[in-house]
Amino acid sequence: MLTPFFETEPSTSSSTSSTSTTTTSKSTSTSSTTSTTTTTSSSTSSSTTTSTTTSKSTSTSSTTSTTTSTSTTTSTTTACNYFLNQTTYPVGSTPYSVAVVDVNSDNKSDIIVANSDSNNVGVLLNAGNGAFNVQATYAVSTSPVSVSAVDVNSDNKPDIVVTNSGSGTVGVLLNAGSGTFNTQTIYTVGSNPRSIAVVDVNSDNKSDIVVANYDANTISVLLNAGSGTFNTQTIYTVGTNPRSVVAVDVNSDNKPDIVFANSGLNNVGVLLNAGSGTFNAQTTYTVGSNPRSLAVVDVNSDNKPDIVVANYDANTVSVLLNAGSGTFNTQTTYTVGTDPHSLAAVDVNNDNKPDIIVTNSGLNNVGVLLNAGNGTFNAQTIYSVSTNPYSVAVVDVNNDNKPDIIVVNQGSNNVGVLLHC
Numbered sequence: 001m002l003t004p005f006f007e008t009e010p011s012t013s014s015s016t017s018s019t020s021t022t023t024t025s026k027s028t029s030t031s032s033t034t035s036t037t038t039t040t041s042s043s044t045s046s047s048t049t050t051s052t053t054t055s056k057s058t059s060t061s062s063t064t065s066t067t068t069s070t071s072t073t074t075s076t077t078t079a080c081n082y083f084l085n086q087t088t089y090p091v092g093s094t095p096y097s098v099a100v101v102d103v104n105s106d107n108k109s110d111i112i113v114a115n116s117d118s119n120n121v122g123v124l125l126n127a128g129n130g131a132f133n134v135q136a137t138y139a140v141s142t143s144p145v146s147v148s149a150v151d152v153n154s155d156n157k158p159d160i161v162v163t164n165s166g167s168g169t170v171g172v173l174l175n176a177g178s179g180t181f182n183t184q185t186i187y188t189v190g191s192n193p194r195s196i197a198v199v200d201v202n203s204d205n206k207s208d209i210v211v212a213n214y215d216a217n218t219i220s221v222l223l224n225a226g227s228g229t230f231n232t233q234t235i236y237t238v239g240t241n242p243r244s245v246v247a248v249d250v251n252s253d254n255k256p257d258i259v260f261a262n263s264g265l266n267n268v269g270v271l272l273n274a275g276s277g278t279f280n281a282q283t284t285y286t287v288g289s290n291p292r293s294l295a296v297v298d299v300n301s302d303n304k305p306d307i308v309v310a311n312y313d314a315n316t317v318s319v320l321l322n323a324g325s326g327t328f329n330t331q332t333t334y335t336v337g338t339d340p341h342s343l344a345a346v347d348v349n350n351d352n353k354p355d356i357i358v359t360n361s362g363l364n365n366v367g368v369l370l371n372a373g374n375g376t377f378n379a380q381t382i383y384s385v386s387t388n389p390y391s392v393a394v395v396d397v398n399n400d401n402k403p404d405i406i407v408v409n410q411g412s413n414n415v416g417v418l419l420h421c
Contacts, residue, residue, distance in 0.1 A: 080421035082348060082368065083405055086385050088414040089132050092118030095408045098415065100395040101149040101158045102126075104179030109397045111406060111415055114144040114162055121147055121162055125179050130398030130419050138173055138181050142166030150198040151175075152207045153228030161209060163193040170196065170209060174228050187230050190216030199247040199256050200224075202277030212242040212260050219245065219258060223277050236271060238282050240264030248296040249273075250305050251326030259307060261291035268294060268307055272326050285328050288314030297345040297354045298322075300375030310340040310358055317343065317356055321375050334369060336380050338362030346394040346403050347371075348420065359389035359407060366392065366407055366418070383418055387411030396420075 092115025099112045108126035113135070115122055119142055122135035143166030149158040157175035162184070164171055168191050171184035190213025197210040206224035211233075213220060217240055220233040239262030247256040255273035262269055266289050269282035288311025295308045304322035309331075311318060315338055318331040337360025345354040353371035358380070360367055364387055367380035388411030394403045402420035409416055 081381060082420060083383050083418040084421050086383075086407070086416035086418045087131070088386060088409070088412070088416050089124055089135070090414050091115055091122045091124070091135055091408075092120055092137065093413055094118075095122075095390070095410055095413065095415070096145040097147045097391045098393050098406055098408045099147050099149045099160075100393040100397065100406050103149060103158050103175060105157065108399065109395050110179060111397075112147055112149050112160060113408060113415060114147040116143050116145055116165075119144065121160055121173070123160075123179060123181070124415065126397060128398075130404060130417060132415075132417070136180070138184070140164055140171045140173075140184050141169055141186060144171070145194055146196045148196050148198045150207050152198065152224060154206065159228060161196060161198050163189075163196050163211060165192050165194060165214075168193065168213075170211060170222070172228060172230070185229070187222055187233070189213060189220040189222070189233055190218045190235065192216070193220070194243050195245045195260075197245050197247040197258075201247060201256050201258075201273060203255065208277065210245055210247050210258055212245040214241050214243060214263075217242065219260060219271065219279075221258075221277060221279070234278070236279055236282075238262060238269050238271075239267060239284060242269070243291070244293045246294060246296050248305050250296065250322060252304065257326060259294065259296050261287075261294050261309060263290050263292060263312075266291065266311075268309060268320070270326060270328070283327070285320055285331070287311055287318040287320070287331055288316045288333060290314070291318075292340070293342045295343055295345040299345065299354050299371060300373075301353065306375060308343060308345050308356055310336075310343045312339055312341060315340065317358055317369065317377075319375060319377070332376070334377050334380075336360055336367045336369070337365060337382065340367075341389070342391045344392050344394045348394065348403050350402070357392055357394050357405060359385075359392050361388050361390060361410075364389065364409075366405060385409055385416045385418070386414055389416070 094117035096116045097114040111124040113122040120137040124132040141164035144162045145165045146163040160173040169186040173181040189211045192215035193211045194214040195212040209222040211220040219236045222230040241264035242260045243263040245260040258271040267284040271279040290313035292312040293310040307320040309318040316333040320328040339362030341361040343358040356369040365382040369377040386409035389407045390410035391408040393406045405418040407416045
């Protein structure tokens with residue numbers, strides 16, 4: 001700032017007085033945090049006042065004032081790209097599969113894991129804010145590989161149903177309350193059962209069990225006999241090495257149909273529900289090499305469920321749009337990471353269109369393919385996890401109305417939780 005300067009000259013018949021003030025200030029601040037925002041404000045103010053008075057002697061006064069102020073602020077922010085880094089929780093040896101369901105009626109989703117080499121299932125209760133307690137374990141049979149949590153005895157508490165691949169059985173652990181479970185009851189199915197779905201397939205308001213038997217090349221259906229018990233299996237022959245199974249109504253007749261991946265034949269099979277919990281022979285659709293996992297969800301907003309498949313050896317995801325009447329169009333494929341093993345189809349960006357979340361087990365990451373509309377998908381964005389991510393679920397675990405990613409890291413014997421930001 002300049003110091004005001006005043007100068008006065010003596011006069012006889014005339015006198016002149018001049019005052020000039022000039023102030024200039026400039027401030028610049030820069031802060032760096034994480035999006036880029038630049039704000040610049042500039043203001044200039046000038047005023048000039050001239051006053052002249054004439055009498056016997058002449059006096060002239062002139063005052064000029066100029067003020068200039070410039071302020072610039074720059075901040076840089078890198079926004080979270082949907083999901084935060086994973087938080088991991090130890091589980092048993094060689095975890096294969098995960099289900100995420102509120103099992104203790106506290107309105108917080110809990111984690112259930114099939115620990116294959118430990119021959120047990122682990123239950124991690126939600127401690128709040130998306131954190132989880134140490135697992136409680138429940139013994140099952142040899143090599144549990146697929147797990148589901150659904151109320152099978154109509155007491156409004158989710159029960160655990162698990163495939164014991166090493167013993168050719170499924171185990172049912174009824175919920176004893178407060179997130180604890182009774183000893184399993186076992187039911188015989190086919191050889192090497194690898195995947196399970198628990199859905200009411202005969203419209204009696206009781207959940208039934210559907211199993212993909214990998215070595216037997218069959219699908220087993222065990223109808224619910226009431227009180228959480230099940231009838232002997234009915235067997236349907238399918239393709240080679242069925243590996244993943246879901247039960248969803250694909251032909252709009254209000255009866256769940258069975259959709260599964262025949263991993264040994266590079267196709268998916270569809271068994272339409274014939275009524276009363278029986279099923280027609282399969283119709284098959286070609287997909288990529290060694291399909292390992294599938295989801296059946298409407299991805300193009302036409303109110304018809306479509307098929308999404310992870311092709312392990314092809315490093316792709318296939319999307320087969322529903323053509324109506326339970327038939328499907330030829331696949332569209334999307335390149336993902338190495339060895340995609342498991343996938344889910346859930347809207348993660350709140351645009352009412354399901355996105356694809358896939359575990360790239362050979363690269364130790366999870367890929368997210370956002371839905372671009374009309375059943376097409378953008379290139380994947382990847383998120384690092386631990387070794388050999390094997391199974392994935394996408395569920396809101398911290399009650400912020402945004403879905404989070406829960407992944408089983410088989411090679412690290414842990415579960416990773418990636419909260420949505």
